[in-house]
Amino acid sequence: MNIRRCTNDSLAATISAVGTEDFFTRVTEYLQSIVGFIGIFVTELEGKKQPTHIYDNVRSERRLDVVDTYIERNYLLDPFFNSNLKSPGTKVHRLVEISPDRFQSSTYYERYYKGLKLKDEIGLFVQISEKNTLFYSLGRHTHEKRFSKAETKKFREILPVIEALSRRHFDGFRHGGSSQTVGRDVDEAMLNFGEKWLTPRESEIAGLILKGHSSHSIAAQTGTTIGTTKIHRKNLYRKLNISSQAELFHAFFESVFE
Incomplete structure (x- = not known):
């Protein structure tokens, strides 16, 4: 055939x-x-x-x-x-x-x-x-x-x-049930996750880090310099008492779905 x-x-x-x-x-x-x-x-x-x-x-x-x-x-x-x-x-x-x-x-x-x-x-x-x-x-x-x-x-x-x-x-013909309402994307979830410790800008940058953006890309999207972006990254890591993206990933999901 x-x-x-x-x-x-x-x-x-x-x-x-x-x-x-x-x-x-x-x-x-x-x-x-x-x-x-x-x-x-x-x-x-x-x-x-x-x-x-x-x-x-x-x-x-x-x-x-x-x-x-x-x-x-x-x-x-x-x-x-x-x-x-x-x-x-x-x-x-x-x-x-x-x-x-x-x-x-x-x-x-x-x-x-x-x-x-x-x-x-x-x-x-x-x-x-x-x-x-x-x-x-x-x-x-x-x-x-x-x-x-x-x-x-x-x-x-x-x-x-x-x-x-x-x-x-x-x-x-409809499959399955209706969608469950979570009502938030990763940006909202990050804001909620870091609201006790992080500034809104730091929370925004944490979300972009998790999505896979580089410092250059984050700077372009947030309208800041690369140097400022790196300072925000350093500060949010310090405030969350973490030292890697893997720890940020774990802390994020542990917080959102606890």
């Missing part, structure tokens, strides 16, 4: 599955017929609310680390989640296009991406209503190549099809 025939068959199966429990399984097969990948994790996003789990193909023994931890807390530092907060809508992004300049040096990357042996990720965002967006997270493991610009282009070309199918599916 040639590739075009396989893709057409997968699309036909997806159309037939609209409104059924098999829809996301068929969507996965259709997407894989366009560009190869192993992992898929679908959530429903609504502003700052905690994501709602929709579908995944994660092995049972990895669900705690991949799915549950993300839904519970890791979404707060996820570049894709924060990208949707800033600019919701239907779009396709590679991780490299939306992550901060020092993201791969962040504790979040070390703990989550490397811990999961995740080589690369591409996100398909599909707006299914005025407030709600489906986030299709497609992952490649360490033994695979990163997503290329050409592969990203293929996903962008079929995105209108995925959007139309997803909208039609959700018109007549």
Whole structure:
């Protein structure tokens, strides 16, 4: 069977599955017929609310680390989640296009991406209503190549099809419950975390550090000099009695979810 025939068959199966429990399984097969990948994790996003789990193909023994931890807390530092907060809508992004300049040096990357042996990720965002967006997270493991610009282009070309199918599916069939209201992103969470010890500026910078921004990037975003940024970093570490980003990461989540 040639590739075009396989893709057409997968699309036909997806159309037939609209409104059924098999829809996301068929969507996965259709997407894989366009560009190869192993992992898929679908959530429903609504502003700052905690994501709602929709579908995944994660092995049972990895669900705690991949799915549950993300839904519970890791979404707060996820570049894709924060990208949707800033600019919701239907779009396709590679991780490299939306992550901060020092993201791969962040504790979040070390703990989550490397811990999961995740080589690369591409996100398909599909707006299914005025407030709600489906986030299709497609992952490649360490033994695979990163997503290329050409592969990203293929996903962008079929995105209108995925959007139309997803909208039609959700018109007549809803998965899961309503989103849990957390009502805060990492910036608000950091402000609450450090309010007893840190100034608002120090709390802001702590949040940017956790997301993976360098001193240069933080200075640009906050309108300060690099030297001032480094002083703020030194002061917040001293006030929190920590000496590394890993300790900041731990203290943040311990505080937010205690």
